Structure formats: structure tokens, C-alpha cells
């Protein structure tokens with residue numbers, strides 16, 4: 360975990376292993392770059408010319424021992440158009456500078472933000488530094504080569520922004536810790552990240568971060584009457600867990616925000632078995648749960664004056680002689696009965712009981728997060744998560760948080776007209792409708808269990824992980840949007 364702090368000094372006078380300064384399109388120097396250029400008698404501008412530096416975001420040019428500059432190295436980073444950096448570009452800059460510093464085995468670097476939109480840029484840069492410095496090592500026998508040396512990134516903001524900057528840095532640093540934890544849990548192999556392991560991780564987080572944590576086993580879940588949740592566990596040898604995180608930063612009894620995460624630690628589809636290709640992706644079917652872990656960690660660090668509850672429903676979805684069969688009917692905790700026509704539509708079956716459980720908190724809002732449908736990926740692709748809500752104000756607050764953090768959400772319809780597709784002749788509802796509007800009918804199923812409070816559902820199937828390539832792995836989304844949403848309520 361990299362230490363991130365603020366500092367304010369003239370770039371040329373800053374003592375650090377490296378200082379990073381912005382250069383915009385057409386080699387236009389930022390104020391910080393100009394300071395370096397002047398102190399060095401024009402060495403920066405002439406080096407940029409020689410290097411054919413295009414100033415693309417994420418491009419970094421390293422210069423050594425410039426005369427008149429205290430730091431041994433100057434990183435000129437591309438910052439695109441001569442205006443505020445776009446969020447994704449700022450994140451790329453954070454990534455590139457941290458990567459450059461790591462490659463040169465530096466211990467610390469001071470990063471001067473551009474003047475315009477400095478705080479917003481810094482927030483994204485911190486997340487970029489997190490991207491570049493968190494690596495999966497848990498089940499790899501390679502020692503990191505070379506061993507990571509980068510310990511600290513300092514941000515230098517334009518004058519007069521120290522107070523606002525410190526607040527933003529605090530929130531973003533905690534967010535980055537949350538994202539890293541979410542990614543860690545998501546990337547663990549499914550034989551490691553079992554429901555049992557999630558229960559243990561929850562206890563550990565509770566201890567280290569001062570959260571109240573309750574982990575319920577099968578017996579306790581049976582006692583609650585969560586027949587729908589338990590139906591999904593029938594085929595698995597791994598025992599289920601129901602986890603309750605409680606953070607109290609507000610008055611005792613003040614209505615909490617409740618986050619609910621889908622924690623299917625492996626989704627084979629069950630008897631409605633998935634095809635073999637890419638089935639390993641279904642280890643990330645606990646990403647909603649992972650998001651709840653990440654948000655609770657960030658919340659515990661930020662200590663907002665609110666009450667916040669995290670619920671995690673964790674199990675495997677496996678085929679076996681005892682597994683749920685298509686046609687089986689189960690009674691949910693709410694009393695409503697469900698005909699399981701497709702055992703691969705299991706997310707809604709576990710979430711619906713958690714949504715009923717959430718009623719006991721008399722919540723101000725309930726937000727569930729789930730890799731719920733492939734249909735959502737078809738509809739929105741990999742850049743926006745689907746947002747469904749029974750309350751416009753709640754939906755707008757979440758959309759705004761997604762915009763501020765570039766952790767984007769897109770609102771989808773939630774309308775009664777879609778409900779009849781879930782009609783069943785043998786139960787109060789079926790767990791699947793037809794192919795049409797699959798993300799919407801899944802949300803409509805959940806809506807039947809979320810009638811007693813303001814509720815939003817985030818379908819993160821497209822955004823929670825990258826399934827292929829060098830970047831294959833969990834993204835930590837939508838931790839940033841949800842932490843921002845919480846902190847906007849301060």
C-alpha cells in the first residue's frame with residue numbers, strides 16, 4: 360500500500376527522487392513544467408523537442424540531472440489538451456508515473472497536478488497509482504521482480520488548495536484501499552475464496568477496522584427461513600455464509616444505508632450448467648459481495664456520521680445429485696414462493712432473501728450490487744453498470760456519484776409492465792422470464808422483495824472484471840461510486 364500525502368514547494372526546489380510535471384498537447388508547458396524549464400535554462404523544452412513527445416495522457420518522459428533542479432529526475436507527463444485533464448486521462452497519468460517510478464526503483468515521487476481541475480485530477484491520479492502498484496501475488500510463486508521500492512507518492516496542488524486537497528485525498532485514499540481489497544477478494548481463485556473464507560475475511564476486517572461483524576452459518580440461515588437462498592446451495596459441498604457488517608457513525612437508531620452484495624463464489628450454473636468456455640470468469644460472481652467488503656473498509660476508514668450496514672450472501676452454485684432441479688419450488692423468507700425454471704438465475708434467488716432481511720434495519724435506502732445478468736452486458740457493454748431504482752432521488756444521487764468518480768452507472772427501466780413475464784402456474788413467480796429485457800426482468804424479480812423501502816439495484820456483470828488480456832482481473836468497481844455516494848451525504 361503506497362503512502363499518499365500532500366506537499367507544496369516549487370517544482371525546481373523540491374527534494375525528491377523524482378518530480379512529475381504536466382506537459383500539454385503541442386508541448387505546452389504547465390506552470391510546474393515552466394518552473395522546471397526556467398530553472399534549467401530551457402533544458403526541459405529542448406528535451407521535449409528532441410524526444411518527439413506527443414503529450415498523450417499516460418506518456419512519460421524521464422529526464423536526469425537537469426541543471427538548477429533539486430530532484431535527480433524529472434518526469435514530464437502527457438496531459439492532453441491544455442485544459443483540465445479528463446478523468447480517464449488523469450487515472451492513466453497516475454498509473455504511468457507510478458509505473459515509471461517503480462521501473463527506476465525509486466522510493467518516492469512528487470506529482471504536480473495541472474492547475475485546472477487539480478483536485479478532480481488528483482483523485483483519479485491516486486486511483487491510477489493504486490492500479491499500478493497493486494499486484495496479485497497470493498497464489499503465485501514468483502517473488503516480485505524487481506521488489507517494489509515505491510513507498511510514497513506526494514501530490515503538489517496549486518496554492519491555496521491545501522484544505523480542500525487534504526479532504527479529497529483522505530476520501531480518495533480510503534477509496535483506493537477499498538478498491539484494492541475488492542480486487543484482492545475477486546481475484547482469489549474460487550477454491551480459495553469460498554463462502555467460509557469470505558466469512559473469515561469479514562471477521563478479520565471487523566477486527567482491524569472496528570466494525571461489528573456477524574457471520575451466520577447454514578443453521579442460522581435456515582432459522583431465518585431463507586429458503587430461496589438455501590435452494591442455491593443444495594448442490595454444493597461448501598457451506599453458505601450470511602454476513603452482516605454494521606458501522607455506526609450516526610445516532611443510535613438513525614436509519615442506515617444498507618448495501619447488499621451477491622457473493623456467489625463460483626457460478627457453474629448448477630443443473631442448468633453453463634458452457635465450458637470462460638467458465639473461470641464465474642469466480643468473479645462474488646464481485647457484488649467484494650464491493651460491499653471494499654465499501655465497508657473505506658467507510659470504516661472515513662468514519663462518516665451515518666449508520667451503514669453491509670449484507671453479504673455467499674454460496675456456490677454447483678450441480679450434484681442434491682442440486683436444485685428446474686421446476687423445483689421454494690419458499691423465500693418473505694413468504695413468496697418461487698419456481699426455479701433455470702438454476703443459473705441464482706443471483707436473484709440469494710439476493711431476494713437478503714432484501715427481506717434488510718427490512719429489519721428500517722433503512723433509509725437499500726442498494727444491492729450484483730453480477731446479475733449477461734443481458735446487462737449485452738445492453739450496456741463494459742463501461743457502464745446498470746442502475747435500477749424505485750426512487751428517482753436515490754437514482755439521481757447514485758448517477759451523480761458515478762459521474763464524479765468516473766465509475767459510471769446508467770439508469771435502466773423498472774416498470775410493472777415487465778413483471779408478467781415472471782408469472783408461474785406453480786408458484787407466486789418464476790425465477791426467469793424470456794430472453795427479452797433479461798436485465799430488466801431480473802431487476803423486476805428483486806423489486807418484488809424491495810417494496811418497503813427506497814431501493815437501487817446495480818447490475819455490475821459488465822464492469823466488475825476484465826475477462827481477458829494482460830488486464831484480466833477484478834476492477835474494484837463500483838466501490839468508488841458508492842463511497843462517493845456515502846460521502847456526499849456528509
Ligand code: BES
Nearest residue numbers: 701703704705730731732733734791820
Ligand atoms: N452470474 C451470472 C451473470 C453473469 C453473466 C455475470 C456474465 C457476469 C458475466 C448469472 O448468475 C447468470 O447466470 N445469469 C443468467 C440469467 C439467465 C439464466 C436468465 C444469464 O445472464 O445468462
Ligand code: MN
Nearest residue numbers: 626703704705
Ligand atoms: Mn448464474
Ligand code: ZN
Nearest residue numbers: 623626644706
Ligand atoms: Zn451468477
